[in-house]
Amino acid sequence: MKNTLKMTLAASSIAILTACGGDKEAGISPQQFTDALHLVMDSDRAVYTKKVVGRLTKEEKVIKASEHFMDDKALPLPAQMFRFGAETVAEKTDEFTYSLQSLWPINSQNAPVTAVEKEGLQFIVDNPGKNFYKEETLGGKNYFTAIYPDVAVAPVCASCHNDHKDSPKTDFKVGDVMGGVVIRVPLG
Amino acid sequence: MLFELVWSQDKSSFLIGEATHGHHQIELACATCHTSPFGGGEVIQDACVGCHGQELASAEDSHPKAKFTDPRNADRLAVLDATECVTCHLEHQNEQTRAMGVTLADDFCWHCHQDVAAERPSHEGMEFDTCASAGCHNYHDNKALYENFLVKHANEADVFMSAKRPLREAVTQYLANNPNTKALTVADIELVEQAPGEVYQHWQASTHATVGIACNDCHQSADGIWQQQPKIQLCQNCHQQEWENFTQSHHGMRLSDKLTQTLSPMTPAQGRLAFQPSSLAAEMTCSTCHGPHELNVEKAASESCLSCHADEHSLAFEQSPHGQLWQQELAGEINKGEGVSCATCHMPVVEQGKQHQVMHNVNHNLRPNEKMLRTVCMNCHGLAFSIDALADKDLIKNNFLHAPSVHIESIDMALERLK
Numbered sequence: 001m002k003n004t005l006k007m008t009l010a011a012s013s014i015a016i017l018t019a020c021g022g023d024k025e026a027g028i029s030p031q032q033f034t035d036a037l038h039l040v041m042d043s044d045r046a047v048y049t050k051k052v053v054g055r056l057t058k059e060e061k062v063i064k065a066s067e068h069f070m071d072d073k074a075l076p077l078p079a080q081m082f083r084f085g086a087e088t089v090a091e092k093t094d095e096f097t098y099s100l101q102s103l104w105p106i107n108s109q110n111a112p113v114t115a116v117e118k119e120g121l122q123f124i125v126d127n128p129g130k131n132f133y134k135e136e137t138l139g140g141k142n143y144f145t146a147i148y149p150d151v152a153v154a155p156v157c158a159s160c161h162n163d164h165k166d167s168p169k170t171d172f173k174v175g176d177v178m179g180g181v182v183i184r185v186p187l188g
Numbered sequence: 189m190l191f192e193l194v195w196s197q198d199k200s201s202f203l204i205g206e207a208t209h210g211h212h213q214i215e216l217a218c219a220t221c222h223t224s225p226f227g228g229g230e231v232i233q234d235a236c237v238g239c240h241g242q243e244l245a246s247a248e249d250s251h252p253k254a255k256f257t258d259p260r261n262a263d264r265l266a267v268l269d270a271t272e273c274v275t276c277h278l279e280h281q282n283e284q285t286r287a288m289g290v291t292l293a294d295d296f297c298w299h300c301h302q303d304v305a306a307e308r309p310s311h312e313g314m315e316f317d318t319c320a321s322a323g324c325h326n327y328h329d330n331k332a333l334y335e336n337f338l339v340k341h342a343n344e345a346d347v348f349m350s351a352k353r354p355l356r357e358a359v360t361q362y363l364a365n366n367p368n369t370k371a372l373t374v375a376d377i378e379l380v381e382q383a384p385g386e387v388y389q390h391w392q393a394s395t396h397a398t399v400g401i402a403c404n405d406c407h408q409s410a411d412g413i414w415q416q417q418p419k420i421q422l423c424q425n426c427h428q429q430e431w432e433n434f435t436q437s438h439h440g441m442r443l444s445d446k447l448t449q450t451l452s453p454m455t456p457a458q459g460r461l462a463f464q465p466s467s468l469a470a471e472m473t474c475s476t477c478h479g480p481h482e483l484n485v486e487k488a489a490s491e492s493c494l495s496c497h498a499d500e501h502s503l504a505f506e507q508s509p510h511g512q513l514w515q516q517e518l519a520g521e522i523n524k525g526e527g528v529s530c531a532t533c534h535m536p537v538v539e540q541g542k543q544h545q546v547m548h549n550v551n552h553n554l555r556p557n558e559k560m561l562r563t564v565c566m567n568c569h570g571l572a573f574s575i576d577a578l579a580d581k582d583l584i585k586n587n588f589l590h591a592p593s594v595h596i597e598s599i600d601m602a603l604e605r606l607k
């Protein structure tokens with residue numbers, strides 16, 4: 001699976017991939033790839049949030065979740081868990097990278113850096129429910145970049161961010177797009 | 189072929205420049221770092237991580253490679269390639285090497301954080317060579333310097349009423365885990381001709397006798413032959429953690445299993461610090477500090493140190509308040525744990541795995557010295573007092589003879605931002 005992906009992604013740009021849609025050898029497109037990755041990431045984060053953090057901190061009240069989980073002997077926050085996953089992937093492969101970003105980040109490391117990230121994060125705020133896809137060139141290499149909205153699904157999303165001293169925005173509400181998951185795949 | 193020929197011989201002529209303080213002891217074990225004669229930076233990188241990776245992980249490194257490999261950082265990396273150790277730590281560049289082996293100009297933070305004042309007005313006008321030198325930030329280890337930590341420990345007393353260092357507990361832990369252990373006395377063992385009588389007395393009073401370890405456990409080879417002088421490597425059979433830590437330090441690095449070549453133990457004669465002339469030939473092994481039979485760890489905690497170390501800081505220790513407390517503890521005038529020895533700061537009892545053990549790597553918390561805050565200073569002193577003391581160069585020279593005369597404003601700034 002990994003090898004086929006590597007070959008198709010390395011050998012073709014999206015244009016070629018879609019043009020030869022009838023060819024069984026073509027494999028999956030970068031967008032199918034990032035959509036699938038996002039589905040896994042999103043589901044894992046939801047499960048961690050509900051079945052680990054939510055259950056243990058609110059229902060069973062046996063442990064807290066904290067940004068300083070090491071010192072507080074607590075659970076890492078879902079957004080940190082997500083970032084640690086991304087950093088672990090980065091240690092193992094350069095075939096894709098991902099991050100959770102926002103135009104109003106608590107952690108300034110999560111602010112958009114590239115022009116496409118800035119454009120895409122604004123796009124998903126302006127067009128609720130839509131994803132954003134674009135190619136970009138970074139350090140002389142071409143990438144397919146996909147950005148998926150990250151929505152305040154529960155009141156705590158908004159309240160924790162609004163109350164955090166490092167948050168540049170203090171009026172998030174349930175339903176707001178708070179940021180986005182950025183997934184990037186190198187092309188040919 | 190030609191390469192093999194030259195490579196296997198004396199390599200001192202290949203040295204292109206003196207090695208740093210960190211590596212000079214092993215500078216002739218070239219292949220440890222230069223794992224392939226034709227390798228580039230990535231080969232060296234593996235060698236760096238092989239020895240320093242674990243330490244970076246436990247420091248919760250603020251700038252790990254994994255944070256920079258995302259292509260979104262391509263522009264930043266073009267300015268400063270933060271994915272490779274050698275970008276900041278070049279070897280064999282004596283003239284431009286600064287504290288901690290850094291070969292970049294001290295204001296390197298500027299490259300990525302030039303707009304910091306936009307977000308933190310308090311930082312307006314600060315020089316970029318002060319970020320990492322003023323006791324405020326480190327590039328790798330910020331475990332005791334992050335904002336919420338500063339806030340949490342603001343307003344602490346200079347000296348706690350409860351001041352006490354953590355005590356050793358390896359023996360009690362061992363006995364708890366091995367309830368069938370039987371202590372031995374001289375009556376239980378076969379006496380050996382080669383050994384003078386005092387060896388038996390020392391042994392009987394030692395921890396080894398308490399945990400049932402006798403002569404043959406160390407002095408007999410696998411095929412039953414008496415070893416008059418067991419090798420130091422033998423200690424690691426039982427003391428794996430101590431061995432690992434010791435061989436990562438400037439005391440034991442020449443014996444590290446990670447070297448591609450066997451070196452002799454370190455001696456003060458080979459060192460770059462000031463040492464007692466009488467100690468120059470002393471070889472650094474386990475029994476240098478605590479003799480194999482006596483196992484006197486109190487002696488090991490400062491008397492041994494001072495038998496070799498003779499720089500200004502070390503020589504000032506005995507007159508310092510810490511040194512006075514240590515004398516009082518040895519004399520039984522204060523409680524155990526209330527004194528401060530060399531080892532209290534340089535070889536503290538720390539949590540390793542699930543156990544509290546003596547940290548045998550004297551370099552683990554040495555530089556940047558803010559690494560001492562959590563495991564050492566804050567057992568007895570408040571955070572603000574401790575940060576100030578570690579930032580006071582004179583205090584380090586005179587071994588903390590008086591209260592700090594500098595003040596670092598980091599906690600004040602963290603509190604200000606909460607208002």
Ligand code: HEM
Binds near residue numbers: 459470
């Ligand atoms: C528990 C007692 C001791 C303490 C706390 C202690 C502390 C230290 C520290 C902190 C360093 C690292 C210095 C640096 O990296 O700049 C060091 C290095 C060293 N120590 Fe000790 N030491 C002790 C005992 C001894 C003894 C007994 C000897 C002599 C046999 C000795 C010989 C050396 C040598 C040769 C170095 C390396 C110097 C160099 O690389 O230039 N130390 N010690």
Ligand code: HEM
Binds near residue numbers: 357475476
């Ligand atoms: C690899 C060689 C060594 C081994 C196997 C070893 C082993 C040990 C062990 C088992 C203990 C008792 C630990 C505990 O109760 O938690 C200990 C304590 C100690 N060792 Fe070593 N050691 C070694 C080298 C050294 C050296 C070279 C020094 C001096 C520079 C040293 C200084 C000390 C001190 C000061 C303590 C007691 C500290 C305290 O009481 O808080 N050791 N060592």
Ligand code: HEM
Binds near residue numbers: 497578
């Ligand atoms: C006689 C006992 C001691 C010995 C043998 C000893 C040994 C050493 C040595 C060899 C160095 C490195 C010096 C250099 O690089 O020039 C050092 C630095 C240092 N020691 Fe000690 N020390 C002793 C006591 C203490 C105590 C009791 C404390 C803590 C209260 C302490 C805290 C420090 C600090 C903070 C540094 C400076 C690290 C830096 O900023 O580079 N030492 N010590």
